[in-house]
Amino acid sequence: MICRFAPSPNGFLHLGHAYSALMNARLARAHGGLLLLRIEDIDRERSKPEFEQAMREDLAWLGLDWPRPERRQSEFFDAYRALLEKLLARGLAYPCFCTRGAIAAKVVADGARDPDGSPLYPGSCRDMSPGLRAQKIAAGEKFAVRLDMARALAEIDRPLSYREFYEGETPQGMAARPELWGDALIGRRDIPASYHLACVHDDSAQGVTDVMRGADLEAATGLHVLLQALLGLPTPDYRHHRLVLDEDGKKLAKSKGSTSLQALRDAGVTSEGVRAMLGERMGTRF
Numbered sequence: 001m002i003c004r005f006a007p008s009p010n011g012f013l014h015l016g017h018a019y020s021a022l023m024n025a026r027l028a029r030a031h032g033g034l035l036l037l038r039i040e041d042i043d044r045e046r047s048k049p050e051f052e053q054a055m056r057e058d059l060a061w062l063g064l065d066w067p068r069p070e071r072r073q074s075e076f077f078d079a080y081r082a083l084l085e086k087l088l089a090r091g092l093a094y095p096c097f098c099t100r101g102a103i104a105a106k107v108v109a110d111g112a113r114d115p116d117g118s119p120l121y122p123g124s125c126r127d128m129s130p131g132l133r134a135q136k137i138a139a140g141e142k143f144a145v146r147l148d149m150a151r152a153l154a155e156i157d158r159p160l161s162y163r164e165f166y167e168g169e170t171p172q173g174m175a176a177r178p179e180l181w182g183d184a185l186i187g188r189r190d191i192p193a194s195y196h197l198a199c200v201h202d203d204s205a206q207g208v209t210d211v212m213r214g215a216d217l218e219a220a221t222g223l224h225v226l227l228q229a230l231l232g233l234p235t236p237d238y239r240h241h242r243l244v245l246d247e248d249g250k251k252l253a254k255s256k257g258s259t260s261l262q263a264l265r266d267a268g269v270t271s272e273g274v275r276a277m278l279g280e281r282m283g284t285r286f
Protein backbone atom coordinates (compact mmCIF):
# COMPACT_ATOMS: atom_id res chain seq x y z
CA MET A 1 0.00 0.00 0.00
CA ILE A 2 1.29 3.45 -0.90
CA CYS A 3 -0.39 6.45 0.73
CA ARG A 4 0.42 10.12 0.50
CA PHE A 5 -0.12 13.28 2.44
CA ALA A 6 -0.21 16.20 0.02
CA PRO A 7 -0.37 19.62 1.67
CA SER A 8 0.01 22.96 -0.09
CA PRO A 9 2.68 25.21 1.44
CA ASN A 10 0.51 28.32 1.46
CA GLY A 11 0.10 28.66 5.20
CA PHE A 12 0.90 26.90 8.46
CA LEU A 13 -0.51 23.43 9.04
CA HIS A 14 -3.33 23.21 11.58
CA LEU A 15 -5.04 20.43 13.52
CA GLY A 16 -6.97 19.31 10.44
CA HIS A 17 -3.73 18.65 8.59
CA ALA A 18 -2.31 16.83 11.60
CA TYR A 19 -5.39 14.60 11.63
CA SER A 20 -5.12 13.84 7.92
CA ALA A 21 -1.39 13.13 8.13
CA LEU A 22 -1.83 10.89 11.19
CA MET A 23 -4.74 9.03 9.58
CA ASN A 24 -2.59 8.38 6.50
CA ALA A 25 0.34 7.24 8.62
CA ARG A 26 -1.93 4.92 10.58
CA LEU A 27 -3.40 3.42 7.43
CA ALA A 28 0.01 2.84 5.86
CA ARG A 29 1.34 1.31 9.08
CA ALA A 30 -1.64 -1.03 9.47
CA HIS A 31 -0.99 -2.42 5.99
CA GLY A 32 2.80 -2.48 6.12
CA GLY A 33 2.73 0.26 3.49
CA LEU A 34 4.54 3.49 2.82
CA LEU A 35 3.52 7.09 3.44
CA LEU A 36 4.81 9.67 0.96
CA LEU A 37 4.85 13.42 1.42
CA ARG A 38 3.95 15.44 -1.66
CA ILE A 39 4.32 19.19 -1.74
CA GLU A 40 1.48 20.67 -3.77
CA ASP A 41 3.08 23.98 -4.65
CA ILE A 42 1.80 24.66 -8.17
CA ASP A 43 0.50 28.05 -7.01
CA ARG A 44 3.78 29.94 -7.24
CA GLU A 45 2.35 33.09 -5.69
CA ARG A 46 0.80 31.57 -2.62
CA SER A 47 3.42 28.90 -1.94
CA LYS A 48 6.29 30.07 0.24
CA PRO A 49 9.54 28.31 1.21
CA GLU A 50 9.01 29.24 4.85
CA PHE A 51 5.65 27.42 4.89
CA GLU A 52 7.23 24.40 3.24
CA GLN A 53 9.98 24.35 5.85
CA ALA A 54 7.46 24.75 8.67
CA MET A 55 5.40 21.91 7.20
CA ARG A 56 8.32 19.53 7.29
CA GLU A 57 9.14 20.54 10.86
CA ASP A 58 5.54 20.09 11.99
CA LEU A 59 5.26 16.63 10.45
CA ALA A 60 8.57 15.48 11.93
CA TRP A 61 7.47 16.89 15.30
CA LEU A 62 4.30 14.80 15.02
CA GLY A 63 6.58 11.77 14.74
CA LEU A 64 6.06 11.12 11.03
CA ASP A 65 8.71 9.99 8.62
CA TRP A 66 8.69 9.77 4.84
CA PRO A 67 11.12 9.03 2.00
CA ARG A 68 13.25 11.93 0.73
CA PRO A 69 13.44 13.81 -1.52
CA GLU A 70 9.75 14.63 -1.45
CA ARG A 71 7.97 15.23 -4.73
CA ARG A 72 7.43 18.94 -5.32
CA GLN A 73 4.82 19.60 -7.96
CA SER A 74 6.47 22.80 -9.19
CA GLU A 75 9.28 20.61 -10.58
CA PHE A 76 6.89 18.78 -12.91
CA PHE A 77 5.27 21.52 -14.95
CA ASP A 78 6.58 19.99 -18.19
CA ALA A 79 4.80 16.73 -17.44
CA TYR A 80 1.52 18.51 -16.69
CA ARG A 81 1.88 20.64 -19.81
CA ALA A 82 2.30 17.48 -21.91
CA LEU A 83 -1.00 16.14 -20.55
CA LEU A 84 -2.79 19.38 -21.37
CA GLU A 85 -1.42 19.28 -24.89
CA LYS A 86 -2.59 15.71 -25.33
CA LEU A 87 -6.12 16.54 -24.19
CA LEU A 88 -6.19 19.65 -26.41
CA ALA A 89 -4.97 17.64 -29.40
CA ARG A 90 -7.68 15.03 -28.80
CA GLY A 91 -10.34 17.74 -28.78
CA LEU A 92 -11.24 16.91 -25.18
CA ALA A 93 -10.12 20.27 -23.85
CA TYR A 94 -10.10 23.82 -25.16
CA PRO A 95 -8.35 27.13 -24.46
CA CYS A 96 -10.43 29.53 -22.38
CA PHE A 97 -9.60 33.21 -22.69
CA CYS A 98 -12.21 34.42 -20.19
CA THR A 99 -11.08 36.37 -17.17
CA ARG A 100 -12.70 35.65 -13.83
CA GLY A 101 -14.60 38.90 -14.12
CA ALA A 102 -15.96 38.00 -17.56
CA ILE A 103 -17.22 34.65 -16.25
CA ALA A 104 -18.84 36.27 -13.22
CA ALA A 105 -20.58 38.80 -15.45
CA LYS A 106 -22.04 36.06 -17.63
CA VAL A 107 -23.41 33.69 -15.04
CA VAL A 108 -26.69 34.54 -13.44
CA ALA A 109 -26.55 35.13 -9.73
CA ASP A 110 -28.43 31.96 -8.82
CA GLY A 111 -26.96 29.87 -11.61
CA ALA A 112 -25.58 26.37 -11.31
CA ARG A 113 -22.51 25.90 -9.19
CA ASP A 114 -19.85 23.24 -9.01
CA PRO A 115 -19.35 21.18 -5.83
CA ASP A 116 -16.86 23.79 -4.59
CA GLY A 117 -19.50 26.47 -4.87
CA SER A 118 -17.98 28.24 -7.87
CA PRO A 119 -20.31 29.21 -10.72
CA LEU A 120 -20.29 26.64 -13.50
CA TYR A 121 -18.41 27.93 -16.52
CA PRO A 122 -20.97 29.08 -19.09
CA GLY A 123 -18.97 27.57 -21.96
CA SER A 124 -18.28 30.86 -23.74
CA CYS A 125 -14.97 29.74 -25.31
CA ARG A 126 -16.06 26.17 -26.09
CA ASP A 127 -17.32 26.82 -29.57
CA MET A 128 -14.88 29.54 -30.59
CA SER A 129 -13.89 29.17 -34.23
CA PRO A 130 -10.47 27.61 -34.80
CA GLY A 131 -9.48 30.77 -36.69
CA LEU A 132 -10.25 33.12 -33.81
CA ARG A 133 -8.57 30.78 -31.36
CA ALA A 134 -5.39 30.68 -33.43
CA GLN A 135 -5.49 34.46 -33.82
CA LYS A 136 -5.76 35.03 -30.07
CA ILE A 137 -2.97 32.58 -29.32
CA ALA A 138 -0.74 34.16 -31.98
CA ALA A 139 -1.42 37.57 -30.40
CA GLY A 140 -0.06 36.20 -27.13
CA GLU A 141 -3.39 36.31 -25.31
CA LYS A 142 -3.19 34.27 -22.14
CA PHE A 143 -5.54 31.34 -21.73
CA ALA A 144 -6.59 28.69 -19.28
CA VAL A 145 -7.47 25.14 -20.38
CA ARG A 146 -10.88 23.64 -19.72
CA LEU A 147 -12.07 20.08 -20.10
CA ASP A 148 -14.88 19.75 -22.62
CA MET A 149 -17.06 17.73 -20.27
CA ALA A 150 -19.62 16.62 -22.84
CA ARG A 151 -16.95 15.37 -25.22
CA ALA A 152 -14.95 13.75 -22.45
CA LEU A 153 -18.02 11.84 -21.23
CA ALA A 154 -18.89 10.83 -24.80
CA GLU A 155 -15.35 9.55 -25.30
CA ILE A 156 -15.52 7.35 -22.20
CA ASP A 157 -19.13 6.31 -22.86
CA ARG A 158 -19.55 4.12 -19.77
CA PRO A 159 -20.43 4.80 -16.15
CA LEU A 160 -17.32 5.48 -14.10
CA SER A 161 -16.90 4.34 -10.53
CA TYR A 162 -14.34 3.99 -7.77
CA ARG A 163 -13.95 2.25 -4.43
CA GLU A 164 -14.48 4.26 -1.25
CA PHE A 165 -13.74 2.95 2.22
CA TYR A 166 -15.85 4.80 4.76
CA GLU A 167 -13.97 4.50 8.03
CA GLY A 168 -13.72 0.78 7.68
CA GLU A 169 -12.31 -2.04 5.70
CA THR A 170 -15.29 -2.75 3.49
CA PRO A 171 -15.18 -0.88 0.19
CA GLN A 172 -18.24 0.65 -1.32
CA GLY A 173 -18.64 1.11 -5.06
CA MET A 174 -19.26 4.77 -5.81
CA ALA A 175 -20.58 6.25 -9.01
CA ALA A 176 -18.32 9.05 -10.25
CA ARG A 177 -20.21 12.26 -11.05
CA PRO A 178 -17.69 14.34 -13.01
CA GLU A 179 -20.47 16.20 -14.84
CA LEU A 180 -21.15 18.17 -11.64
CA TRP A 181 -17.98 20.15 -12.43
CA GLY A 182 -19.01 21.26 -15.91
CA ASP A 183 -16.10 22.29 -18.13
CA ALA A 184 -13.60 22.03 -15.30
CA LEU A 185 -10.40 24.02 -15.28
CA ILE A 186 -7.46 21.70 -15.87
CA GLY A 187 -4.82 24.31 -16.69
CA ARG A 188 -4.65 27.78 -15.18
CA ARG A 189 -3.73 30.95 -17.06
CA ASP A 190 -0.44 31.27 -15.27
CA ILE A 191 0.26 27.60 -14.49
CA PRO A 192 0.14 24.61 -16.88
CA ALA A 193 -1.99 22.57 -14.46
CA SER A 194 -4.79 22.78 -11.94
CA TYR A 195 -5.00 20.91 -8.64
CA HIS A 196 -7.10 18.19 -10.31
CA LEU A 197 -4.70 17.52 -13.17
CA ALA A 198 -1.52 17.61 -11.08
CA CYS A 199 -3.13 15.41 -8.44
CA VAL A 200 -4.16 12.58 -10.78
CA HIS A 201 -0.85 12.74 -12.64
CA ASP A 202 1.17 12.52 -9.44
CA ASP A 203 -0.93 9.87 -7.71
CA SER A 204 -0.19 7.68 -10.70
CA ALA A 205 3.47 8.73 -11.09
CA GLN A 206 4.08 7.96 -7.42
CA GLY A 207 2.28 4.62 -7.54
CA VAL A 208 -0.24 5.74 -4.91
CA THR A 209 -2.64 2.88 -4.23
CA ASP A 210 -4.75 4.52 -1.50
CA VAL A 211 -5.71 8.17 -1.35
CA MET A 212 -6.85 9.31 2.07
CA ARG A 213 -7.90 12.96 2.35
CA GLY A 214 -10.57 15.21 3.81
CA ALA A 215 -14.25 14.84 3.03
CA ASP A 216 -14.15 18.30 1.41
CA LEU A 217 -12.37 16.66 -1.55
CA GLU A 218 -14.83 13.81 -1.95
CA ALA A 219 -16.77 15.50 -4.75
CA ALA A 220 -13.51 16.13 -6.65
CA THR A 221 -12.97 12.38 -6.85
CA GLY A 222 -15.52 11.95 -9.65
CA LEU A 223 -13.58 14.43 -11.77
CA HIS A 224 -10.31 12.71 -10.90
CA VAL A 225 -11.70 9.34 -11.95
CA LEU A 226 -12.74 10.81 -15.31
CA LEU A 227 -9.28 12.33 -15.85
CA GLN A 228 -7.71 8.96 -14.98
CA ALA A 229 -9.92 7.24 -17.54
CA LEU A 230 -9.09 9.81 -20.23
CA LEU A 231 -5.36 9.66 -19.55
CA GLY A 232 -5.13 5.88 -19.12
CA LEU A 233 -4.08 6.17 -15.46
CA PRO A 234 -5.07 3.73 -12.71
CA THR A 235 -7.75 4.71 -10.19
CA PRO A 236 -6.56 4.25 -6.60
CA ASP A 237 -8.85 3.38 -3.70
CA TYR A 238 -10.21 6.39 -1.80
CA ARG A 239 -10.91 7.16 1.82
CA HIS A 240 -12.40 10.54 2.68
CA HIS A 241 -12.18 11.26 6.37
CA ARG A 242 -14.32 13.58 8.46
CA LEU A 243 -13.02 17.11 8.92
CA VAL A 244 -11.79 18.55 12.16
CA LEU A 245 -14.10 21.47 12.95
CA ASP A 246 -13.66 24.55 15.11
CA GLU A 247 -15.86 25.46 18.09
CA ASP A 248 -18.49 26.92 15.75
CA GLY A 249 -18.66 23.71 13.74
CA LYS A 250 -16.84 25.33 10.81
CA LYS A 251 -14.04 23.83 8.79
CA LEU A 252 -10.52 24.85 9.88
CA ALA A 253 -8.66 26.85 7.26
CA LYS A 254 -5.22 28.35 6.87
CA SER A 255 -6.87 31.41 5.39
CA LYS A 256 -8.97 31.92 8.54
CA GLY A 257 -5.84 31.74 10.67
CA SER A 258 -7.04 28.58 12.45
CA THR A 259 -4.68 27.71 15.28
CA SER A 260 -1.53 26.37 13.70
CA LEU A 261 0.50 23.45 14.94
CA GLN A 262 3.37 25.91 15.39
CA ALA A 263 1.26 28.05 17.70
CA LEU A 264 0.20 25.00 19.71
CA ARG A 265 3.83 23.96 19.98
CA ASP A 266 4.86 27.46 21.09
CA ALA A 267 2.13 27.31 23.71
CA GLY A 268 3.80 24.21 25.14
CA VAL A 269 1.50 21.54 23.67
CA THR A 270 3.42 18.34 22.97
CA SER A 271 3.00 16.10 19.97
CA GLU A 272 1.38 13.53 22.28
CA GLY A 273 -0.95 16.30 23.39
CA VAL A 274 -2.00 16.94 19.79
CA ARG A 275 -2.62 13.24 19.22
CA ALA A 276 -4.69 13.05 22.40
CA MET A 277 -6.64 16.18 21.46
CA LEU A 278 -7.45 14.77 18.02
CA GLY A 279 -8.20 11.36 19.45
CA GLU A 280 -10.74 12.86 21.77
CA ARG A 281 -12.40 15.14 19.20
CA MET A 282 -12.51 12.58 16.42
CA GLY A 283 -12.90 9.38 18.39
CA THR A 284 -9.76 7.89 16.89
CA ARG A 285 -6.77 6.59 18.77
CA PHE A 286 -3.36 7.44 17.41
Ligand code: GLU
Pocket residue numbers: 005006007008040199212213214217
Ligand atom coordinates in the same frame (compact mmCIF):
# COMPACT_ATOMS: atom_id res chain seq x y z
N1 GLU B 1 -3.20 19.90 -1.58
C1 GLU B 1 -4.51 19.60 -1.15
C2 GLU B 1 -4.81 20.38 0.10
O1 GLU B 1 -3.89 20.84 0.78
C3 GLU B 1 -4.74 18.14 -0.87
C4 GLU B 1 -5.05 17.41 -2.09
C5 GLU B 1 -5.29 15.90 -1.96
O2 GLU B 1 -5.03 15.29 -0.90
O3 GLU B 1 -5.72 15.35 -2.96
O4 GLU B 1 -5.96 20.54 0.44
